[in-house]
Amino acid sequence: MSVEAREARQPWILLSPALTAVALLLFVPLLFIVVYSFWLRTATGADEVGFFLDNWQEALTDAFYRDILLNTLKIAAITTLACAVMGYPAAYFIARSKGNKAILLLLLMLPFWISYIIRTMSWINILGVSGAFNTAMMALGIIDEPIQMLYNEVTVILGLVHFLLPFMVLNVFVSLDGIDTNLEDAANSLGATRWQAFTNVTLPLSLPGLAAGGLLCFVLGAGTYITPLVLGGPTDAMFANLVFEAIITQLNWPLGSALSLMLLVVLGALVLIYNRYLGMAQLMKGLG
Amino acid sequence: MSSVTLNNIVKRFGNFTAVHQSSLEIPEGAFITLLGPSGCGKTTNLRMIAGLLDPSEGEILIGGKRVNDVPIHKRNLGLVFQNYALFPHKTVAENVAFGLKYRDVPTEEIPKRVQDALDLVQLPNVGDRYPKELSGGQQQRIALARAIVIEPDVLLLDEPLSALDANLREDMRVELKRIQERIGVTTVFVTHDQSEALAMSDQIVVMSEGRVEQVGAPEEVYNTPASEFVANFLGASNILESRCTGTGDGVAIDAPIFGQMTIPAEKAPRITGEGPAKLVVRAEKLQLSDQPAPDGSVSVPATVETVDYQGQAVRYFVRAGDTQLQAINMIDGHPFAEGAEVHLHLRPQDCAALPG
Numbered sequence: 001m002s003v004e005a006r007e008a009r010q011p012w013i014l015l016s017p018a019l020t021a022v023a024l025l026l027f028v029p030l031l032f033i034v035v036y037s038f039w040l041r042t043a044t045g046a047d048e049v050g051f052f053l054d055n056w057q058e059a060l061t062d063a064f065y066r067d068i069l070l071n072t073l074k075i076a077a078i079t080t081l082a083c084a085v086m087g088y089p090a091a092y093f094i095a096r097s098k099g100n101k102a103i104l105l106l107l108l109m110l111p112f113w114i115s116y117i118i119r120t121m122s123w124i125n126i127l128g129v130s131g132a133f134n135t136a137m138m139a140l141g142i143i144d145e146p147i148q149m150l151y152n153e154v155t156v157i158l159g160l161v162h163f164l165l166p167f168m169v170l171n172v173f174v175s176l177d178g179i180d181t182n183l184e185d186a187a188n189s190l191g192a193t194r195w196q197a198f199t200n201v202t203l204p205l206s207l208p209g210l211a212a213g214g215l216l217c218f219v220l221g222a223g224t225y226i227t228p229l230v231l232g233g234p235t236d237a238m239f240a241n242l243v244f245e246a247i248i249t250q251l252n253w254p255l256g257s258a259l260s261l262m263l264l265v266v267l268g269a270l271v272l273i274y275n276r277y278l279g280m281a282q283l284m285k286g287l288g
Numbered sequence: 289m290s291s292v293t294l295n296n297i298v299k300r301f302g303n304f305t306a307v308h309q310s311s312l313e314i315p316e317g318a319f320i321t322l323l324g325p326s327g328c329g330k331t332t333n334l335r336m337i338a339g340l341l342d343p344s345e346g347e348i349l350i351g352g353k354r355v356n357d358v359p360i361h362k363r364n365l366g367l368v369f370q371n372y373a374l375f376p377h378k379t380v381a382e383n384v385a386f387g388l389k390y391r392d393v394p395t396e397e398i399p400k401r402v403q404d405a406l407d408l409v410q411l412p413n414v415g416d417r418y419p420k421e422l423s424g425g426q427q428q429r430i431a432l433a434r435a436i437v438i439e440p441d442v443l444l445l446d447e448p449l450s451a452l453d454a455n456l457r458e459d460m461r462v463e464l465k466r467i468q469e470r471i472g473v474t475t476v477f478v479t480h481d482q483s484e485a486l487a488m489s490d491q492i493v494v495m496s497e498g499r500v501e502q503v504g505a506p507e508e509v510y511n512t513p514a515s516e517f518v519a520n521f522l523g524a525s526n527i528l529e530s531r532c533t534g535t536g537d538g539v540a541i542d543a544p545i546f547g548q549m550t551i552p553a554e555k556a557p558r559i560t561g562e563g564p565a566k567l568v569v570r571a572e573k574l575q576l577s578d579q580p581a582p583d584g585s586v587s588v589p590a591t592v593e594t595v596d597y598q599g600q601a602v603r604y605f606v607r608a609g610d611t612q613l614q615a616i617n618m619i620d621g622h623p624f625a626e627g628a629e630v631h632l633h634l635r636p637q638d639c640a641a642l643p644g
């Protein structure tokens with residue numbers, strides 16, 4: 001075998017364990033879901049094997065699903081925006097801090113050591129009827145009755161921002177950290193104020209990081225079902241809750257499959273658009 | 289175009305003092321170089337003039353006006369960095385036009401000003417390209433164009449040539465000097481390369497550990513170093529602990545190896561009278577020969593110990609008595625071999641002396 005042929009094969013040999021795992025654990029189940037989505041659940045509770053378009057028709061035409069999908073995208077969008085507005089200054093601060101960058105990054109990663117579910121539930125202890133906030137307000141005599149602040153859209157968004165902010169900060173940080181600080185100095189020396197130097201130089205150069213962070217926040221936010229389950233009210237279901245409902249509660253695998261594929265396609269399209277304009281390399285940088 | 293004055297500038301970082309009590313007078317239109325080894329405070333000085341750092345003490349005047357409290361974007365300075373610092377998301381033309389946007393330049397005049405600047409740096413046709421599509425030398429020219437297009441009062445250059453390879457660096461050095469003379473802007477140039485400093489400057493400021501060691505024209509700092517540090521930093525020198533035995537007609541020095549000699553008074557301006565002195569013998573001035581010297585030169589026998597062949601020149605380490613000396617000689621034939629017995633020739637007027 002020639003050297004070239006051996007070198008050409010080497011990456012595939014090295015990749016094969018990972019590829020096998022991805023194939024077995026991701027693509028095969030995904031294929032099952034595609035197949036399931038064309039089956040039909042009958043009144044007796046058994047699934048009828050075949051090629052039925054009923055689930056797809058229901059998923060695509062029922063206004064109920066459409067509204068919840070739109071609401072899900074709206075919540076994800078608001079969350080992403082909030083993360084960007086709050087995360088960018090924090091990332092800027094970390095990137096520009098001299099000695100303690102490593103400590104600040106460590107603090108940023110700290111929440112990842114605690115389960116996301118527990119972090120979400122912690123809001124009950126803070127904002128719940130007998131939570132820290134109400135207890136303190138009552139002790140201070142500011143309110144007589146505890147206020148129910150939980151179980152609405154705002155707390156869902158709050159929980160999502162809490163969960164997703166570090167992803168945003170990390171992505172923006174990576175982008176900002178790669179920008180030569182001489183560029184801002186150069187802009188200042190040419191007559192730009194600090195703010196002008198920021199908007200004309202630093203901000204545009206950090207947009208890839210902002211976009212990568214935004215994509216992550218949006219996709220993770222739109223796909224969540226735990227946050228609305230824990231912090232949302234009865235009317236705050238997000239799309240993934242519908243999938244959960246269909247599959248776990250109603251045991252309607254075919255409909256659940258069709259719904260989950262629908263969400264996958266919408267979010268997948270978003271990733272493709274992102275990839276078309278900004279590329280995956282940036283996302284990888286932000287994750288690593 | 290303006291003069292620049294530093295009055296007793298001190299810069300401390302925490303309890304570390306990077307610049308001690310520096311004063312400097314830079315006349316209008318001059319090209320002055322801050323020269324010194326790494327970490328001696330050159331960049332710190334430059335950044336204080338630029339307004340990127342605040343001095344801990346002292347004042348900075350540009351064109352006679354105190355600028356300590358003037359923010360950088362109002363100082364009207366051209367700044368060129370070692371790593372070019374071009375805006376990667378803007379084209380070359382947009383980079384050069386950047387500073388004009390913040391000045392009262394009519395929009396329709398901007399393209400012409402940009403083109404003139406690009407012509408001046410001899411890159412008239414790259415306006416539409418992005419910085420990463422240019423070579424290092426070209427990027428540095430664009431950085432220069434961006435700094436001079438705003439017609440700065442002072443041009444500040446922080447090791448602008450050190451990222452370039454040797455040949456290009458020499459070309460750019462000539463080019464930079466040509467442009468500076470053409471526009472006549474007061475220029476402060478930072479380098480740790482002595483040949484750059486000698487070739488380009490009107491005045492050289494030699495710095496060491498945050499202190500100004502000597503200020504003078506290139507020949508002055510080269511021929512009459514004010515301290516042992518300057519003698520060693522600008523080329524290789526042999527420093528011999530000697531005695532001054534009289535200061536009548538020239539300065540009489542009694543040196544080891546070379547014995548008694550009289551050097552011109554202007555080569556020993558800091559010697560005031562008899563006492564300990566240091567004789568400075570530049571390596572280039574110590575000539576090896578297989579014959580004793582003609583009259584007028586000092587001549588002492590020595591043995592060649594090490595030969596460092598460099599093409600048109602050779603660096604010898606020779607031993608005379610129990611002292612090792614360094615000599616750099618131009619050669620046209622074969623260099624002396626190691627172990628050869630030679631005569632060292634030295635003209636007294638080529639030596640300098642410092643107080644001991």
Ligand SMILES: Nc1ncnc2c1ncn2[C@@H]1O[C@H](COP(=O)(O)OP(=O)(O)OP(=O)(O)O)[C@@H](O)[C@H]1O
Pocket residue numbers: 301304306324325326327328329330331332333480
């Ligand atoms: N922001 C800072 N904080 C603390 N110390 C600093 C800071 N900037 C510079 N120094 C110190 O001040 C001294 C002078 O630094 P400076 O950058 O001026 O050196 P330089 O002469 O430009 O050296 P080089 O040739 O390596 O660029 C150095 O010892 C450096 O470590």
Ligand SMILES: [Mg+2]
Pocket residue numbers: 330331332446
């Ligand atoms: Mg420096």
